[in-house]
Amino acid sequence: MKISLKHVLVAAIAALIGLSANVQAQSATMPTATIAFPTLPRAVFGGPDVPLQITQSAGTTTAESTTPATCSVINNSSVRILAAGICKITATNLGTTSHKPARAVNRSFSISKAPNVLTISDFGWLSMANPTADITTTETSGVTLLTSLSTRYCTISGKKVTAIKVGPCTIRASSPSTENYLTAKTVSKTVLIGLTSSILPPVVVPPTITYVGPWTIRQTTFNDTNSFNRSADANAWVANKWYMPGLRAHIAQVAVQSTTKVSYLVTDSLGRPTPNKTINLSVGKRHGGSTASVKVGTFTTNGVDKTPLDQILVTGTTDSKGVVSFDIIGLETVAKAGRYTQIAAWITDLEKDVIDITNLEYSLPAGGSNGGGGTGGGGGTTPGEVIGGPTDKQLLWSDEFNSAAGSGPTSSNWGPDIGDGCNTAAGCGWGNGEAQSYAACANKQDGNGSMIITSSTTAGDPSCTSNKTWTSGKFTSFGKKHFGYGYFEARLKMPTGGGTWPAFWTLGTNINSVGWPLCGELDVMEYAGNSPFTNTSAVHYRNPSGAHQYKMGALNNSLSLAQGFHTYGMLWLPNEVKFYIDDRQVLVVKKSDTGLTYWPFGPNASGADPKMYIIFNLAMGGSYGGGIQAGYSKATFNIDYVRYYSTGGYGSVPTN
Ligand SMILES: [Ca+2]
Numbered sequence: 019m020k021i022s023l024k025h026v027l028v029a030a031i032a033a034l035i036g037l038s039a040n041v042q043a044q045s046a047t048m049p050t051a052t053i054a055f056p057t058l059p060r061a062v063f064g065g066p067d068v069p070l071q072i073t074q075s076a077g078t079t080t081a082e083s084t085t086p087a088t089c090s091v092i093n094n095s096s097v098r099i100l101a102a103g104i105c106k107i108t109a110t111n112l113g114t115t116s117h118k119p120a121r122a123v124n125r126s127f128s129i130s131k132a133p134n135v136l137t138i139s140d141f142g143w144l145s146m147a148n149p150t151a152d153i154t155t156t157e158t159s160g161v162t163l164l165t166s167l168s169t170r171y172c173t174i175s176g177k178k179v180t181a182i183k184v185g186p187c188t189i190r191a192s193s194p195s196t197e198n199y200l201t202a203k204t205v206s207k208t209v210l211i212g213l214t215s216s217i218l219p220p221v222v223v224p225p226t227i228t229y230v231g232p233w234t235i236r237q238t239t240f241n242d243t244n245s246f247n248r249s250a251d252a253n254a255w256v257a258n259k260w261y262m263p264g265l266r267a268h269i270a271q272v273a274v275q276s277t278t279k280v281s282y283l284v285t286d287s288l289g290r291p292t293p294n295k296t297i298n299l300s301v302g303k304r305h306g307g308s309t310a311s312v313k314v315g316t317f318t319t320n321g322v323d324k325t326p327l328d329q330i331l332v333t334g335t336t337d338s339k340g341v342v343s344f345d346i347i348g349l350e351t352v353a354k355a356g357r358y359t360q361i362a363a364w365i366t367d368l369e370k371d372v373i374d375i376t377n378l379e380y381s382l383p384a385g386g387s388n389g390g391g392g393t394g395g396g397g398g399t400t401p402g403e404v405i406g407g408p409t410d411k412q413l414l415w416s417d418e419f420n421s422a423a424g425s426g427p428t429s430s431n432w433g434p435d436i437g438d439g440c441n442t443a444a445g446c447g448w449g450n451g452e453a454q455s456y457a458a459c460a461n462k463q464d465g466n467g468s469m470i471i472t473s474s475t476t477a478g479d480p481s482c483t484s485n486k487t488w489t490s491g492k493f494t495s496f497g498k499k500h501f502g503y504g505y506f507e508a509r510l511k512m513p514t515g516g517g518t519w520p521a522f523w524t525l526g527t528n529i530n531s532v533g534w535p536l537c538g539e540l541d542v543m544e545y546a547g548n549s550p551f552t553n554t555s556a557v558h559y560r561n562p563s564g565a566h567q568y569k570m571g572a573l574n575n576s577l578s579l580a581q582g583f584h585t586y587g588m589l590w591l592p593n594e595v596k597f598y599i600d601d602r603q604v605l606v607v608k609k610s611d612t613g614l615t616y617w618p619f620g621p622n623a624s625g626a627d628p629k630m631y632i633i634f635n636l637a638m639g640g641s642y643g644g645g646i647q648a649g650y651s652k653a654t655f656n657i658d659y660v661r662y663y664s665t666g667g668y669g670s671v672p673t674n
Pocket residue numbers: 418419420466467468657658659
């Protein structure tokens with residue numbers, strides 16, 4: 019009875035204090051607001067919003083979730099389920115001017131994980147005749163694992179089942195519980211594997227894709243490892259606004275009379291390979307020039323440079339993988355440097371498409387390989403003919419360059435040539451406008467079996483400098499080892515860099531008495547870093563009028579000669595000289611080709627045989643090396659060995 023006692027007490031006090039007692043009585047008797055908040059039922063993840071059905075005696079009640087990761091309250095009227103777990107809601111009411119604040123009411127309810135429903139597709143067509151099937155699964159959530167319960171009859175890898183032998187194949191699918199989903203009820207399906215099955219696999223209809231231009235065409239047959247990427251040309255053509263940015267220009271060596279399948283990949287603006295696109299292919303290019311006769315489909319170019327019949331246009335359509343290919347059939351019968359056809363593919367016009375230019379160069383003989391064929395600067399053999407070097411060689415002398423690291427050329431074999439040429443008969447620049455000055459410090463063995471000639475600027479090698487920007491090396495066997503006829507071979511790796519000009523060559527030992535070119539010069543190998551796919555050989559002599567004359571042969575290779583070692587050989591006989599790279603012929607020059615009565619490479623009028631000495635050097639720039647690339651600081655010409663053989667009765671141990 020405490021309440022009624024209090025009530026009496028309050029009434030008594032109110033009566034005692036008169037007028038103000040009314041206010042006091044009101045305050046003392048103001049009711050408290052109350053909240054009616056029914057308990058909440060259990061729920062399941064994924065279920066609908068749960069109504070709160072909160073009422074109150076006065077004022078406004080606010081409901082809030084105290085577990086915001088699990089549930090949230092919408093408009094004080096319902097609860098949205100966010101995750102499995104316990105959802106806690108607090109309802110508060112601040113009261114009104116006539117009601118005191120309500121006591122907060124807390125309600126909570128649990129949210130169960132939802133069922134995970136798992137199905138697996140049929141694979142009833144599985145048989146020994148059709149031994150694989152892709153199984154698809156559907157699951158409400160999570161990752162489904164497929165296992166074979168009959169591994170004697172079938173195995174499963176990922177979602178592909180493979181029949182092993184006739185018998186029952188049972189595949190079980192299971193999917194473990196996740197944060198909001200229960201473990202799925204395991205599903206199994208059994209197929210009796212027969213030798214064949216009467217059930218046909220379902221036809222999978224691919225989704226329809228709408229491809230969106232603009233398109234990009236990329237030539238995919240030749241890349242930077244099996245061809246030469248002329249990025250400088252491409253950049254220049256783009257700068258001239260002849261092509262869009264992204265142009266690539268490849269040069270690929272192919273054999274004469276070969277069929278070259280050139281493929282292009284077409285992708286749309288989202289990078290998706292695009293099927294069923296009509297592609298134009300231009301073969302031969304009237305304004306750029308193409309000099310090889312080729313056939314594509316029923317069309318043929320005539321190979322006459324810059325004429326209408328030098329260009330043909332054909333079309334093709336991309337396949338399901340966005341690829342279109344064209345067979346370019348080379349009609350030339352003779353491999354020759356500079357014989358090529360230029361091809362480009364496009365869809366709309368050259369102003370919009372990113373395209374590739376590809377030059378196919380017919381500079382390898384039919385049946386040839388990367389070693390290349392010949393071009394035949396002289397007569398006597400069919401240019402491009404594959405003729406190996408002599409097979410009856412007997413080694414008479416060699417320098418394997420096996421000395422310690424830092425050693426110069428062995429003095430019993432070699433002496434260095436020093437300087438910029440200004441103090442020699444050849445004159446400044448060694449008669450060719452060469453940029454380097456030679457110093458002995460540029461010729462050093464590496465301790466690993468090679469002689470290295472280094473051409474450097476002060477920045478490239480501050481320890482070996484000269485009176486010129488570029489310091490390099492040259493050494494000769496003059497006065498040490500003189501050779502008469504026979505087979506010469508060196509294994510060499512070319513330097514990298516525009517402007518480099520390494521050479522392996524010989525001069526007549528009578529040069530100081532008869533002068534050049536009467537003494538004769540045989541260039542076994544010359545190379546320009548500006549044309550890294552090409553090696554040349556040459557024969558220099560004085561013609562009957564007294565003027566310098568020469569015959570040169572070039573050979574294009576499929577890879578840059580700076581990428582690895584190659585052997586460069588020369589067979590010197592009294593009436594002809596033959597040159598080789600990797601035993602493939604580069605050039606043949608016969609005395610009878612030259613019209614010379616005095617041929618410096620054979621016996622003189624009194625029957626005396628000539629002698630020659632060997633020279634290795636690395637020049638820079640000049641008439642053959644061309645422009646030296648900006649920023650050039652250092653490059654190396656690597657000489658593994660030089661060997662000298664007798665063959666066919668020609669050649670003798672070198673003497674001085
Ligand atoms: Ca060696």
